[in-house]
Amino acid sequence: MKCKRCNNSDKDKFYKWNGSWYCRNCIRFGKVEVNQEIIPPDLTSNQIDTSYVLDYELTNEQQELMEEIDSRIHEKPMLIYAACGAGKTETTMEQISNYIREGKKVGYAISRRQVVLEIAERLSHAFKEVKVTPVCAGYTTEVDGDIIVCTMHQLHRYHQTFDLLIMDEIDAFPYEGNVILQSLAQNACRGELLLLTATPNEQLKEQVRKNEINQVTLFKRHHGHPLVVPKILCMPKVVQYLFLMYLCLKHKDKKWIIFLPTIAQVQQVFHAMKYLCKCSNITSKSEDKEQVMEDLRCGKIQVVFATTILERGITIAGVNVCIVGAEHQVYKESSLIQMVGRVGRKREYPSGYAYILASKKTKEMKQCVQTIKWMNQDHSNV
Incomplete structure (x- = not known):
């Protein structure tokens, strides 16, 4: 059977x-x-002579990457290994545009609901004439569109549907190591597969080494500024909380995401700090995630205390990051890189503060710093 x-x-x-x-x-x-x-779902396929509009011009590195994707996409699955904020999503838009012109179905899958909504908004902004449909918890009334952006779990609706399936953040929970979700993705794709990540795991690296998938890389951000290298500060836990107070009081004109390892710690620190600054909190149990993020974007609040739920796919102009209790087992090298990667993503705010607070320095913290410094090196001759 x-x-x-x-x-x-x-x-x-x-x-x-x-x-x-x-x-x-x-x-x-x-x-x-x-x-x-x-049976594959009965969905519409529209040939739309479309182009995309970006808020900035693509760099030479992005253009070269897109040309390489175009020349090799039909060979085998392709991994786009790109630094946080380097424009992974933007480098897929030429392919998206090509497939839509041919009347083919495009899917964009990512692990977390919050990121589905943000990616769908970005694609809607870029493709004015195209119907972009987000499909995730709370957004399942309509499941068809020219571009379908969904969580990995929602791929069960789309058996043998996508001529181009883009899988973003494939090293993240819950997709990583989940054979059911991986099978759903495999069966949803009837054409070409693009895999995106800023932090490839060992399985992906091994597939590249065995030539089972192609890989292209992009480490330079579109604004040309280097990735922000975090400062690791070792101090007792009590002093870490005092340091948070110092940050929030000294930098009242700046936006912050403060990461803590557990839901209980997020709630405790939030209740202690809400008297010192305009702040809120987000965990997996929060029901108002979208509103909280919008409040941070528009400046209604200064600080969001969060678990790793905000480590990926979130872009807030001018945001700074502080990771508390970073020696906790929940923080791997990849999650630290992703959290630090929230800083300096926008052209108008290409840098910022990134602190890692811990009672002791771990291997994961050291590897995080080493990897970011390596990405900042000139890879043009590699």
């Missing part, structure tokens, strides 16, 4: 009901009988 939706062939993960065998591996997406054909 083999599930045609998630590729499960483990007999212990099937069950028999009313004379039919069903897959328990992916039952959260609805029951699928073993012998049942998965």
Whole structure:
């Protein structure tokens, strides 16, 4: 037996009901009988002679990357390894435009709901004549569009649908190591696959070494300024909280995302600091994430205290970052790089502050700094 939706062939993960065998591996997406054909959804395909509009001109490095993608995309899956804020999304727009002109279906999948909404907004801004549809929790009434931006979980709706499927932040939870989501993605793509990340894991690196996927790289940000290298400050936990107070009081004209390792710590620090500055908090339990982020963008609040839920895909002009308790096991090299990568993304704010606070310096912190410094080197002759 083999599930045609998630590729499960483990007999212990099937069950028999009313004379039919069903897959328990992916039952959260609805029951699928073993012998049942998965029918692709009946979606529209429109040929649209479209182009995209950006708020800035692409750099020579971005142009060269796009040309390389165009020349090699039909060979095998392609990994775009690009630094945070280097313009990964923008480098896919030429391909998106090409596929839409041919009347082909484009999908853009990413792990987190918050980032789905932001990417959908960016693509809508770039492609004025094209219907961009976000599909995630709270946005499932409409599931068709010229470009469908969805969470990884929502790919179960799109069996054999996408002629171009862009998978962003593929090293992130919950996609990394999740064979069900990986199978859904594999089955959703009937054409070409683009993989995007700023922090490739060992599995991806091994696939590149074995020549199973192609890789292109982009480490220079579009504004030409180097990535912000974080300052690691080792101090007792109590002093770390005093340092937070100092930051918020000294830099009242600046925006901050303060990362803490647990929901309980986020809430404790928020309740202690709300009397000193205009602030809010975001965790996986927050129901007003979009409103809080909009308040930070427009300056209604100065500080957002958050778990790693905001480590990826978030762009706030002029934001600074402080990571508290960075020796905690939740912080890997990749998550530290991603959090620091929120700083300096915009042309009008190409730099800023990035602090890593910890009671002791860990291997992950050292690797984070080393990797960012390596990205800042000249790779033109590599």
